[in-house]
Amino acid sequence: NAGVTQTPKFQVLKTGQSMTLQCAQDMNHNSMYWYRQDPGMGLRLIYYSASEGTTDKGEVPNGYNVSRLNKREFSLRLESAAPSQTSVYFCASSAGQINEQFFGPGTRLTVL
Amino acid sequence: GDSVTQMEGPVTLSEEAFLTINCTYTATGYPSLFWYVQYPGEGLQLLLKATKADDKGSNKGFEATYRKETTSFHLEKGSVQVSDSAVYFCALRYNNDMRFGAGTRLTVKP
Numbered sequence: 001n002a003g004v005t006q007t008p009k010f011q012v013l014k015t016g017q018s019m020t021l022q023c024a025q026d027m028n029h030n031s032m033y034w035y036r037q038d039p040g041m042g043l044r045l046i047y048y049s050a051s052e053g054t055t056d057k058g059e060v061p062n063g064y065n066v067s068r069l070n071k072r073e074f075s076l077r078l079e080s081a082a083p084s085q086t087s088v089y090f091c092a093s094s095a096g097q098i099n100e101q102f103f104g105p106g107t108r109l110t111v112l
Numbered sequence: 113g114d115s116v117t118q119m120e121g122p123v124t125l126s127e128e129a130f131l132t133i134n135c136t137y138t139a140t141g142y143p144s145l146f147w148y149v150q151y152p153g154e155g156l157q158l159l160l161k162a163t164k165a166d167d168k169g170s171n172k173g174f175e176a177t178y179r180k181e182t183t184s185f186h187l188e189k190g191s192v193q194v195s196d197s198a199v200y201f202c203a204l205r206y207n208n209d210m211r212f213g214a215g216t217r218l219t220v221k222p
Binding site: 041 | 116144154155156157161201205207208209210211212215
């Protein structure tokens with residue numbers, strides 16, 4: 001089992017460029033999440049999808065959009081990247097909202 | 113809002129030393145509490161959890177007890193190994209709201 005996979009692993013963007021971070025899970029989980037990890041701040045929830053067809057804002061949603069494409073896939077889009085979005089992005093999934101979350105390996109994004 | 117505060121690192125110990133990483137929380141309800149571990153270049157992995165007061169979570173020699181009276185969930189291990197070197201995150205979940213501490217980097221030297 002691959003678990004939670006994320007692409008790409010690394011990305012460098014210029015200010016104003018757009019990109020989509022991809023996430024997929026093969027555990028048949030209902031819930032999926034996007035976090036960002038910044039030094040000294042732990043992980044902060046950007047968006048989550050409690051089940052297929054639903055998405056909700058987390059703690060820091062501004063500047064991002066998400067799409068729950070199907071049960072397996074949950075993408076995160078930056079429409080106009082800003083240097084403040086330089087971070088490591090983690091996708092996670094769980095069977096339900098109260099279950100353990102499984103994390104992907106992360107995407108390191110730098111916005112110049 | 114709900115939050116988690118954990119001791120600042122980095123923490124450096126010799127192999128076989130005793131480990132404590134402090135974690136306290138603020139929550140309006142009765143959250144579930146977690147410790148996650150992150151090894152270099154990897155995502156977070158659940159280390160242990162506790163879902164109600166006085167529960168003790170344990171795994172791989174690590175333990176933490178949910179203390180409602182002191183709003184704490186301190187991580188302990190009696191004898192650390194070099195392979196325990198990682199970043200440790202305390203977290204709480206109340207409904208679908210998951211909050212993480214800033215992380216504590218542990219380095220264990222032979």
